[in-house]
Amino acid sequence: MNIGQRLRKIREERGLSQRELASLAGLTNGTISLIEKNKTSPSVASLKSLLDAIPISMAEFFATLEDQETPKVFYRKHEFTEVSPSSEEQVSLRQLGNAEKHTLQVLYETYQPGADTGPEWIVHEGEEAGIVISGEVEVTVDGTVEVLAAGDGYLFDSRLPHRFRNISDTVCVVFSACTPPSF
Amino acid sequence: MNIGQRLRKIREERGLSQRELASLAGLTNGTISLIEKNKTSPSVASLKSLLDAIPISMAEFFATLEDQETPKVFYRKHEFTEVSPSSEEQVSLRQLGNAEKHTLQVLYETYQPGADTGPEWIVHEGEEAGIVISGEVEVTVDGTVEVLAAGDGYLFDSRLPHRFRNISDTVCVVFSACTPPSF
DNA sequence: TTATTGCGTTTAATTTAATTGTCAATCATG
DNA sequence: CATGATTGACAATTAAATTAAACGCAATAA
Numbered sequence A, B: 001m002n003i004g005q006r007l008r009k010i011r012e013e014r015g016l017s018q019r020e021l022a023s024l025a026g027l028t029n030g031t032i033s034l035i036e037k038n039k040t041s042p043s044v045a046s047l048k049s050l051l052d053a054i055p056i057s058m059a060e061f062f063a064t065l066e067d068q069e070t071p072k073v074f075y076r077k078h079e080f081t082e083v084s085p086s087s088e089e090q091v092s093l094r095q096l097g098n099a100e101k102h103t104l105q106v107l108y109e110t111y112q113p114g115a116d117t118g119p120e121w122i123v124h125e126g127e128e129a130g131i132v133i134s135g136e137v138e139v140t141v142d143g144t145v146e147v148l149a150a151g152d153g154y155l156f157d158s159r160l161p162h163r164f165r166n167i168s169d170t171v172c173v174v175f176s177a178c179t180p181p182s183f
Numbered sequence C: 001t002t003a004t005t006g007c008g009t010t011t012a013a014t015t016t017a018a019t020t021g022t023c024a025a026t027c028a029t030g
Numbered sequence D: 001c002a003t004g005a006t007t008g009a010c011a012a013t014t015a016a017a018t019t020a021a022a023c024g025c026a027a028t029a030a
Helices: A003-013 A018-025 A029-036 A044-053 A058-068 B003-013 B018-025 B029-036 B044-053 B058-068
Strands: A091-096 A105-111 A127-134 A136-141 A144-149 A153-157 A162-165 A172-179 B091-095 B105-111 B127-134 B136-141 B144-149 B153-157 B162-165 B172-179
Touching (some): A003 A058, A029 A044, A058 B058, A144 A153, B003 B029, B003 B058, B029 B044, B105 B162, B136 B172, B144 B153
Antiparallel strands (some): A091 A105, A127 A172, A136 A162, B091 B105, B127 B153, B127 B172, B136 B144, B136 B162
8 A cells, every 4th residue: 555655755846844744734744654654554534634734635646646556466375365155164165355356366275175166057257277285175167076185176168157165074175266256 | 524424424325333334444343433423533543444344545545525515604702813924912803704715705803902004005905804803093094194992993905004003001802804815 | 051163252362553852855945 | 164943753651443242122933
């Protein structure tokens, strides 16, 4: 996001010191220093005070901020977002990035023993592929059933009805990709 | 601003409960409850987490929020903003609203004894008028000098060089209007 | 009834933002 | 040079956001 850099930029464009802006906004120079160095995330109320004093609207502030943003490329383990329906306790689907902004949806899937995406068949647009990282999973595609183990993979047209089941007694982890994103 | 109302609206549009959204955003349901009831102003970081989970961009969130905003009409005493140059200690100019958004600039002016806007003449576009609330002030417009007391007023073309001085030993308060705003 | 589940809210404890006061660096001015 | 003023940064304190847990309510099922 880099709120700090953006705030500093527009503040300096207006020729304001931290202290001047602070007094206009009803905050302190110390606060502005911390915000500009990204050492704190200001409350929306505080940021609004600052932007009103400049003045510039919240929408404008974030519009150009988000435009300039370099697209996110790298994701840490904890940054994957859980996207499995909350009802499903047995299956965890952890998605890489925000699929709505991409044509590729990448999932880190965890199937507990007994987990099952059925019995209704999954059908959607696009193609999907995956590779089993650990454990075993039974994959059914258009009537054909296979049990895949670590290192095995699959690739098929998502319009073919399909289903995943963990019929083993250990957790199964699958890494998959799908295009276009289906949810 | 009403961040709370807007957040609740879009959350409910997506059919999410506070708890669901909380787990997606990595916050707690209690926090969302407080935000939606405007009992707290979330940090920008927290709000971003929530909007990313929905998902909707910050710019979008504030764009429609600020569009819907009804223009501010009423101002409390403490909401007047001090606009006199920081160098001037003797003169306080407290402005009603944000002049940049209006064609009318309204000021609540306080002149300490000895206060003087001179010796350089003030000259700018537009017309200005005022009425003395309390105390006395010497007003010079285009060479003509008058001392105005409580109840007296003035109205002139701002392109005429003018100057205000408090030559009495009591504080003088003037209520003035100017169009278009000159600063 | 009597649990049970899911909802939003509230409260006390904790974590974090914001203030206050201070500092060294910078830049004019006499 | 001093000196005074102004700048941004920092440590310690205060204020506020956030958490974690419990609460009350309504809907649903046993």
